[in-house]
Each structure stands twice: as C-alpha cells, then as structure tokens.
Amino acid sequence: MTQATSAKVTKLNRVERNAWTKQKIFEAATKVVGKYGYAEASVARITEAAGVAQGTFYNHFENRQELLDQLLPKIGLDMVHFIRARTGTASAARQEIERFGAFFDFIREVPEFLRILNEAEFFAPAGYQKHLDNISSAYVRILRRARTAGAIKDFSDEEFEAIVHVLMGARSYLSRRYSYSKDGVTAVPEHVISAYRKLLTRGLFNEGSPHER
Amino acid sequence: MTQATSAKVTKLNRVERNAWTKQKIFEAATKVVGKYGYAEASVARITEAAGVAQGTFYNHFENRQELLDQLLPKIGLDMVHFIRARTGTASAARQEIERFGAFFDFIREVPEFLRILNEAEFFAPAGYQKHLDNISSAYVRILRRARTAGAIKDFSDEEFEAIVHVLMGARSYLSRRYSYSKDGVTAVPEHVISAYRKLLTRGLFNEGSPHER
C-alpha cells in the first residue's frame, strides 16, 4: 500500500537515485520503528536495514529526529486516504461506523502504524502534533457537516472537538487492547464494533433509542 | 499528597531506615518522571533527587526498570481511592460523570500522574498493563452493577470491556488536549464535561433523549 518501491533497480539518473536512497531509508525506518519502537530505532539500525552507510543518513536528513518526525504524518496521510476510500454514502452514523472499521483494517494493512502512532507522542512530538491536528480538524468538519444535514443535534463546535478526542482516544485504546498480538496485528472482535456503534448511534447521532439498529 | 514521609527523622530501627530510604527513592522517581518523563529519569537523576548514592538504588531495586514499572500501579491506586471518595449515590449516569470530573480533579492534585500514566505504555509496559487491568476490571464491575440495577440495557459483558477502553481512551486524549499547559495542569473546560455527559447519558445509560439531564 504505502510504497511500491520494490521495483527493479534499472537505470536511474542522479535525481532518481537520490530519491530512491531517501525512500529506502524511510521504509527502513518505518519497519524498524514499527518493530522495535522509536527508542530502539538508532541511526545505525535504520541505515543497516536500508543497506546504506551511516553517513549516508545525514545526506538526506538533518538529524535522527527530523526523520522520526516525518514518519507519522506521512503514514497518517495514507491512513486518511485509506479510510476515505472505504467510506460510503450511507447515513452519517453508519459512515462513522465504516470509518471506525476502516481504521482497524488499515492497521492490519500497515502493522507498523500502530506503534508509530502510539509512541509518536513522546518520541516525535512535532510529528505527533501535526498528525493530531490533521485528523482532528478533518474530523470536526465531518461532524459539522452531519449537524448541518440534521444527523446530529445539540452539540456545539467546542463539544465536537471534545467528542473528536474521545473518538481518537477510543481508537487508540481499543486498538491497543484488541489488535495487538504476539505475532502481528489481528482483526478487531465484532463486539467492539457493536459497542462502538451503540454508543455513537445513540449518544451522538439522532438515530436511536427505540428502533435502534 | 501521595505520601506523608516528611516526618521528623527521629530514631529509626534498621527495617524502618531501609523502608524510609526506598520510600525516598520512590518519591524522587515520581517527581523526576512527572517532571522530565521516563526517558530523562536516569538513575543518577533519581538518586540525586532522593539524596542517596547511585549504588544505594540497587540495594532496593533490581534495576531501573523495576522501579519504573512500580510507579504507575502505585499512583494508580491513589487515583482509584480518590475517585471513589468523590463518587456519590446518585444515578449510575450521574456517578459516571462524577468519576469523569474526579479524574480531572485528581490530575490537578497529582500533576505528575498525567505524565507517568501517558508515558508508561512505552517506558514501563509491565506497570502499564497492570494499571490498565486494575482500572479496566474495576470499571467493568461498575458497569455490570449498573446493568443489574437496570440503569444500562443492551450491552454484553464483552461490550462493556470495549466501552471501558473507550472511556479510558477518552480520559487520556482529553486530558492531553485540555489539561496540559505551559505551567502545570489546568482545569478542564465545561464543554468537555457536557459533551462527555451527553455522549454517555444517551449512548450508554437509559436516561436520555427526551427529558435528558
């Protein structure tokens, strides 16, 4: 998904070679951080995984932190695209459930994402903030639109922001609890989806109580 | 707050002296991690803050990690007690709102807690897991009781566990967003409370839509 760099290393000109090396480092960093976490992602480990010399690293990044801070925003975008592609045109509530499910699908497609996301707050604060702002503002927009369409009542803009943080926190904690496993990332159980659906459908959207579901 | 160890250092027997030293290290670690985070909490820094030699540390803890892993569960208990003491006998829904508010009160009383909690996942995974299990199981019990009392319908035990993770995630993300500030921990805005109340009252509990609040 994320990259398609594995192609044959045919003839590349200077510029392409340059970009290709940077890309290799990037991918190596994604793998290393995904597997060992930021703290263990030393430049030595990353460059070794990328198959380049340690010095090469500094031809492409100012320093270690700069790379780490770029990791999350980049993959975060991939996530946004992924989720958007999986969101249909059903009711606002149902769309939110789709997004929720798509999130868990995404972390299975890009298993490194979870760790890169979760640890970023402490090891790549700049990148984390950027990502959070990205997601948060897009999410608030979605909720507003739903309100305009009459699918949500009774929530102010400020309350939306709080709700968005609840939803992001939910994804984070649920994914930690239900997606990790010894070897890889697993699908999320059905009852997690249903719990989320009930809470949101009744608590946020206008569908609801009596004839719910 | 957490402990009251500052008493006069009168005559102490050997066992007491021992416990007292360990306690000093513990408190120093709490302060240091709360202020600088786990990553910056070197043994040197902690022992200096505790006023003991570096070597002394290893008379009381197997290694650095062991101490770090004990930090969160211990303060976590303080939190549980604090919140329990602030929870009244109103309706289940109202009690949940009280707990929510009490959480934010607690992190203002023990400002180190937020950092110790948030970073623990990555720097003290064992301690983090223990804390999460503590909280999660207690929380599920509360919800079950509410269901028995008829305040909640239509959620299975498994769904409760998911809901609990949503609620914990919510606290985590909301506290990061609204409680941190340049100098210390601030109160959470009213609209955060109200958003949480609406979501939970309507989405989880049987109170609700028409005559809400």
Place this chain on the structure above:
Amino acid sequence: MTQATSAKVTKLNRVERNAWTKQKIFEAATKVVGKYGYAEASVARITEAAGVAQGTFYNHFENRQELLDQLLPKIGLDMVHFIRARTGTASAARQEIERFGAFFDFIREVPEFLRILNEAEFFAPAGYQKHLDNISSAYVRILRRARTAGAIKDFSDEEFEAIVHVLMGARSYLSRRYSYSKDGVTAVPEHVISAYRKLLTRGLFNEGSPHER
C-alpha cells in the same frame, strides 16, 4: 584587496576557466579561514562559499591540507609588498618603525590575515614554515644592510636572526593583544608604537639614549 577576480565572466577558454575555479576556491578559503579559523574550514564550507561542488575541490588540490598550506605564503607576499610600499628612505631606525606601523595597517586592510597567520603554525605548519623563512630572511637582509650603513653596531649575523624572531614575535603578540576586537580589527594604540620605538631605537640602532626622540 588581495585579488581582483570579480571581473565579468565572459567567454573563457578551458585553461582560464580552470584557473578561475581554483581562484574562487582560494578566495573562499581565505574568507572562511579568516572568519572561522582553519579548524572550522571544512571542505564543505569552503566549496559552498566558492559556489562549486565538493568534488571539484579535489580537481584542483590534492587534499584539504594542501590548500591550507598555500594560504599563508600567498597572503604573506601581499603583506611584504604592502609594507615595502610604505617604507620610506629615512634612517634605518625610522624605517623599522614605519614597517612596524605598516604591519598593523595591513592587518586592518586584510582582516583575514591575522587569523590565517596566527593559526597557521598548528593547522598549516608547512605553509607557516615557508612564510617564516620568507619573512625572516628578508628581514635579516634589511638588518645587515643597516649594519653596513653604520646604523647598527655590535650585532652578529646570528644575533640578527634572533632579533628578527623577537620582532616577529612582538608583532604577533601585540597584534593579538591590541588589534582584535569584537567586530573586526582595530588600530593599534599610540603607546604601543612608542614603546616599540624606544626599545628598538635604543636597543638595536645607534640612535640613542641622550637625544633620542
């Protein structure tokens, strides 16, 4: 001052282009070393200042040291010419004072010189030795001529060489003490000149004690 290379870059043939590039590197090195010192004069910095690629450097110089060793002798020649032009036809003693003053004038005209000279001993020893030999031998010749003319008595050739080193050391230490300032090179105070004049006029030349000055 040193060179006048800024002319229009009109059509140049191969040889000229070649010389022109080398010249650019040379001037860049002078500026960089003058401003940051030899230690900070990395090939990267020099080539960047020269507006050429790093690899280009090695088409014109065997290695970094070779360039550094050429720096001082080259500017040293400029200095010799400058001082010679400022030396009149007065008495030998007065000529020496003129040279002394001209030295301080020169380091104001070419502010890079001081640093290039002073640091050269350790960062460009070959170049330094060459410069010292240049100056020293020329200086000894001057003193000999003065002795022949009767302006100096009682000093052997070997003693002249020692005296010349005293004079060079004097310039070096005095310039360090009195010419440097936060922003740039400043004029030397009058009392420095007068002290030098007294010492030399009485101590080296036959003018002298009673009716001196």
Place this chain on the structure above:
Amino acid sequence: MTQATSAKVTKLNRVERNAWTKQKIFEAATKVVGKYGYAEASVARITEAAGVAQGTFYNHFENRQELLDQLLPKIGLDMVHFIRARTGTASAARQEIERFGAFFDFIREVPEFLRILNEAEFFAPAGYQKHLDNISSAYVRILRRARTAGAIKDFSDEEFEAIVHVLMGARSYLSRRYSYSKDGVTAVPEHVISAYRKLLTRGLFNEGSPHER
C-alpha cells in the same frame, strides 16, 4: 618537577584514590598534548594513556574542553615558580636575563610545555587567556618595581604592557625557532641570549651603551 605521583600505590582511601585517578588523567593529558598537540588529544587517547576507561574521564571532568583549559594555567604556575627560584638579586637588567634563560631551562625540564603553551591560544582559549593574564600582570609589576628603583626610565605603565607582550612574543618565537628539534627540546644558543641581552639592556634598562655588559 611538575608531579611526583609515581610513588607506590599503597593503600589509599577513597578520597585519595579519587584524586589519584584525576591526577593520572591530568598527567596523561599533559603527555599526550605535549606529544601530539591538542587536536590529536582525543579523550580515547588520554584515557588510554592514563589506563582508565573512557567513561571514567567524565567522572572527573565535565567535558574534554574543561580538562584542556586547565592544562596551561596549571603548568604555567609551575613555570612561574621555576623562574622565580632562578632569579637572583642582581641588577634589574641582569634579573631579566636570568628570567629569560630560566624560561628556556624550564621548557627543557618540561618539554610538553612548549606545545601546550603555543597551541593553547586556539584549542584552549579560556586557559590561554588565564595564563596570559597571569604572566602579563606579574611581569608588569616587575617592570614597575624596576622603574621605581630607577633601573628603568621613560616608560609609562601602558608602554610596559606593550613591552611585556614584546617579551612574551620574543620567548614564544625564539623557543619555536631554537628549542625544537626532532627529538626533544634543546638548549638555546648563546647568541640568542646575547642578542636578547643587548636589546633589553640598552633598549629598556638604564645600563648601557658605553660600558655595556
């Protein structure tokens, strides 16, 4: 002269062991800098010469530079004591000649000194400045006293400072020219002494021309 640490390593208490280690590092640094210069005096080289681990270095010095900056002032004091001990009670002029000779004797006793002194300006500027101030102020005091005693006329305090720099520069340049040799530091030739004596006796002091020496 400088140190007498080679004694038997009998029983030492903690404090003594500590000081002894620091002393070992100090001596190793002196040797290394004296032999290879500051630039080549890496922490690795110094600690190896001292027979301790690299990490030990940082138990005794904040960083590499701190040690380097202490080198010159410390040995500089040794020099001052050495020279003072060799200065008799003869006339002011003769005392100065004694000091001059004693300087060259000292650099033969402590061959590392020359390099430590000369390079300090660029590699240990703080230490260099300190040393220069030490020497310079002591020297000016000596000249003033001579003036008070009538041995010098016609020089102002400001001029004294300039003269002192001339004398320090003289020692520096003369030692470089005449004391270095492939293997070690050699005695300074007699004609250097005599040239210095003539210049100073006639140029600075009141003895002089006719019945000089």
Place this chain on the structure above:
DNA sequence: TATGAATGAGGCTTCATTCAT
C-alpha cells in the same frame, strides 16, 4: 546497607575523500 568511582557499550554526528555519472 550506603557509597560513589569505574566501567564499557552504544548512541549521534561530522567530515575528508572517493567515484560513478
């Protein structure tokens, strides 16, 4: 039990030089 100096592995970064284009 308390002390604190010693250890040494390992991390980040710089930089002169090489070399394929």
Place this chain on the structure above:
DNA sequence: GATGAATGAAGCCTCATTCAT
C-alpha cells in the same frame, strides 16, 4: 573538469550497572 551522493572511520558523550570500601 564538474558534480554531489556515498562512505566509514573517528570523535564526544551518556548511562545502567558493578564492586571494593
């Protein structure tokens, strides 16, 4: 000849842990 990415050695420093006193 010009380019500039790649190389890898080497440097400084941190820090958890050990151990003799």
